[in-house]
Amino acid sequence: MDLGFCNVILVKEENTRFRGWLVRRLCYFLWSLEQHIPPCQDAPQKIMESTGVQNVISGRAPGGAGEGQVSSLVKKVVQRILGHIQTPPRPFLLRLFSWAMLRFLNCLFLNVQLHKGQMKMVHKAAQAGSPLVLLSTHKSLLDGILLPFVLLSQGLGVLRVAWDPRTCSPILSALLKQLGGLFLPSEANLSLDSSEGVLARAVVQAAVEQLLLSGQPLLIFLEEPPGTQGSRLSALGQTWLGLVVQAVQVGIVPDAMLVPVAVTYDLVPDAPRDTYHAFPPLGLWTGALAVLRSLRGWGCSHRVCIRVHLAQPFSLQEYTINARSCWGSRQTLEQLLQPIVLGQCTLVPDTEKEQEWTPVTGPLLALKEEDQLLVRMLSRHVLNACVASSAVMSTAITATLLLFKHRKGVLLSQLLGEFSWLTEETLLRGFDVGFSGQLRCLVQHTLSLLRAHVALLRVHHGDLLVVPRPGPGLIHLARLSAGLLPAFLSEAVGACAVRGLLAGRVPPEGPCELQGIELLSQKELYRQILLLLHLLPQDLLLLQIWSGLASGQAPAQRLALLRPRGCLSPQPCQSSYCYCQEVLDRLIQCGLLVAEENPGSRPACDTGRQHLSAKLLWKPSGDFTDSDSDDFEEAEGRYFRLSQQSRCPDFFLFLCRLLSPPLKAFAQAATFLHKGQLPDTESGYVEQLFRFLQATAQEEGFFECADLNLAISAIWTFRDLGVLRQTPSPAGPVLHLSSTFVSRDNQEKLEQFIRQFICS
Numbered sequence: 001m002d003l004g005f006c007n008v009i010l011v012k013e014e015n016t017r018f019r020g021w022l023v024r025r026l027c028y029f030l031w032s033l034e035q036h037i038p039p040c041q042d043a044p045q046k047i048m049e050s051t052g053v054q055n056v057i058s059g060r061a062p063g064g065a066g067e068g069q070v071s072s073l074v075k076k077v078v079q080r081i082l083g084h085i086q087t088p089p090r091p092f093l094l095r096l097f098s099w100a101m102l103r104f105l106n107c108l109f110l111n112v113q114l115h116k117g118q119m120k121m122v123h124k125a126a127q128a129g130s131p132l133v134l135l136s137t138h139k140s141l142l143d144g145i146l147l148p149f150v151l152l153s154q155g156l157g158v159l160r161v162a163w164d165p166r167t168c169s170p171i172l173s174a175l176l177k178q179l180g181g182l183f184l185p186s187e188a189n190l191s192l193d194s195s196e197g198v199l200a201r202a203v204v205q206a207a208v209e210q211l212l213l214s215g216q217p218l219l220i221f222l223e224e225p226p227g228t229q230g231s232r233l234s235a236l237g238q239t240w241l242g243l244v245v246q247a248v249q250v251g252i253v254p255d256a257m258l259v260p261v262a263v264t265y266d267l268v269p270d271a272p273r274d275t276y277h278a279f280p281p282l283g284l285w286t287g288a289l290a291v292l293r294s295l296r297g298w299g300c301s302h303r304v305c306i307r308v309h310l311a312q313p314f315s316l317q318e319y320t321i322n323a324r325s326c327w328g329s330r331q332t333l334e335q336l337l338q339p340i341v342l343g344q345c346t347l348v349p350d351t352e353k354e355q356e357w358t359p360v361t362g363p364l365l366a367l368k369e370e371d372q373l374l375v376r377m378l379s380r381h382v383l384n385a386c387v388a389s390s391a392v393m394s395t396a397i398t399a400t401l402l403l404f405k406h407r408k409g410v411l412l413s414q415l416l417g418e419f420s421w422l423t424e425e426t427l428l429r430g431f432d433v434g435f436s437g438q439l440r441c442l443v444q445h446t447l448s449l450l451r452a453h454v455a456l457l458r459v460h461h462g463d464l465l466v467v468p469r470p471g472p473g474l475i476h477l478a479r480l481s482a483g484l485l486p487a488f489l490s491e492a493v494g495a496c497a498v499r500g501l502l503a504g505r506v507p508p509e510g511p512c513e514l515q516g517i518e519l520l521s522q523k524e525l526y527r528q529i530l531l532l533l534h535l536l537p538q539d540l541l542l543l544q545i546w547s548g549l550a551s552g553q554a555p556a557q558r559l560a561l562l563r564p565r566g567c568l569s570p571q572p573c574q575s576s577y578c579y580c581q582e583v584l585d586r587l588i589q590c591g592l593l594v595a596e597e598n599p600g601s602r603p604a605c606d607t608g609r610q611h612l613s614a615k616l617l618w619k620p621s622g623d624f625t626d627s628d629s630d631d632f633e634e635a636e637g638r639y640f641r642l643s644q645q646s647r648c649p650d651f652f653l654f655l656c657r658l659l660s661p662p663l664k665a666f667a668q669a670a671t672f673l674h675k676g677q678l679p680d681t682e683s684g685y686v687e688q689l690f691r692f693l694q695a696t697a698q699e700e701g702f703f704e705c706a707d708l709n710l711a712i713s714a715i716w717t718f719r720d721l722g723v724l725r726q727t728p729s730p731a732g733p734v735l736h737l738s739s740t741f742v743s744r745d746n747q748e749k750l751e752q753f754i755r756q757f758i759c760s
Helices: 021-034 044-048 051-060 067-085 091-108 116-127 143-153 170-178 195-213 235-249 284-297 316-324 333-341 369-389 394-404 412-428 439-449 473-481 485-503 512-517 522-535 555-562 576-589 609-616 629-637 648-658 660-674 682-700 708-721 744-755
Strands: 005-007 109-115 132-136 160-163 181-183 218-221 257-265 304-310 330-332 352-354 454-458 464-468 544-546 573-575 593-596 639-642 724-727 734-737
Touching (some): 021 091, 044 195, 051 067, 051 195, 067 195, 109 116, 109 143, 116 132, 116 304, 132 143, 132 235, 132 369, 143 160, 143 257, 143 304, 160 170, 195 218, 195 235, 235 316, 235 369, 257 316, 316 369, 330 333, 333 352, 333 708, 394 412, 394 439, 394 473, 394 648, 412 439, 412 464, 412 485, 464 473, 485 648, 522 576, 522 639, 648 660, 660 682, 660 708, 660 744, 682 734, 708 724
Parallel strands (some): 132 218, 132 257, 160 181, 330 352, 544 573
Antiparallel strands (some): 005 109, 454 464, 593 639
């Protein structure tokens, strides 16, 4: 409370206008009646009269005597499509919903934390006149009803939520529309030459335009619903975001303010036990039974906390103008990495990787190609800001320590010290944590939440031994630990890159003193970092690394162009040189690398102010001729060593292991190339690889790699790398080995290339 946080679900007598013993018993009900709900008119007549809809109707209706009759028929079709999209919200249902949510959340959670300063910032952005579009992560199906409740309680009005039709039954969809929900009609995904599809897309676009004109805030989820396998970025979210971008570009509204939103949980309450299948559509009675099960299974002693984070709003118009000036050339992963994997060349192209795993749906296909690219860049940019602003919860820290530092067990007294250390390291990197309190009570509460995945054994002197349960429970710890990865991502990439450099020089089982003797050139480090960035999926890194040659601008200016005014979140769009230098700086700051003076080279302490001012500072307009390649040449004479401090070897291994689940899964997928049955459909080969990962996990004990999402990611990466080829068939896409990787030698080269980044 002293830091400006409030518990949204803590409603007392003081939160109402009344006082007395009866008010204390009815404060939830009185509070819901006092909530301000502005009128929400969807203006169906205005949607019917919009230019886009009228153009489609006039194009469909033939001339002559029957024109009026056909127009009337089309009008009914438009009304039917509009009914599938939305209905006017009902104030009575909204107040009833607020009262029910307040009781439900208080039964299920300890608190829902929100910072008052962030809410004040969003209110200020709303008062500027531009419509608010909130772009959020999607960790739970509960997000879609939690965020509208939170923002309504804070006076932001009725939040219109873009729901995924796959997650709701028709009855539940009808109820959610009464509460302000939006649904994309199935006709909008029809082909571009379909008349029904053209009309549906025009109606959806007109509905979004009227929504923005009315000033109602819109919530779009950028991630796929929980339980969905495959791409992390939501195709439906990109579709709704594309409609907003199009409305701003055509001038329906002059601008829109985008607000990155993140919701983090200690534990996701509706996480399915079987994480390998998507949620079935949630019905009204199914949802009610799920609520009762949640209330029964989550006792008061095991309730979790929620943290809602609102990042700084920024202008869509400003981002669009600046982003277009920074587009450059793109190459496929096959062009970037395959020659290096096969040993045909050593130079890493300084170019952006072209890797799009999110399918493009009908409404987004109707946009121009450059607008589609803008939407994809914007969605990844905002999701990066959401993830960077997410609070790290106590369960993520504890799971990371148990999985990557103390897999064989740790005493509770030692775990307390490690928890405190990792919390401090997280805060030092500018990431927030979503907990407070006495250290021992906090860790004990966290262990009670993880009771299904850890065993507590009492030892002498009254201490406890905390041991991760072997088996599939390690997968759940790995999923929880992913919440900490963004805080240490740069250092983890750098540590794995250093491991790749040392792989060919020092045996993996060799002593740390031998590793500290080796000189590491800055140019080699840059190369290894780029190789690893190209190998890892963009869905994991959420980075956009592109060439300095592409835009013809100095790195500092390109970064300034892509940074929305006042935006405090890390930028996912930057040059490769700048990101490599950032990774190197992080390794030096945390003490893992020490600058080494090489005879005949310029001292490492010489920062070269004149060179930097000529290279990286602003230049007169039209004088953007330098490229980042010169900086790579300058880096050739700088050298580093691994630090020999007592804490460094353990910290180095810890950072390398943070990226071990995807890297080990990729390496095992390379091993499986000569064991799998190909050709096979994509789903069939995914099932084959997943069974192999499970069998390997049983043998080696690394269950965090036996994840279906990692299997899909490995196959899609190999497809982009040119290891697997895909051909269409009536049963779906069929995969087969490419002619290049039929050779066992090339398969071993691929596996060796991946394993160089893995620290055993």
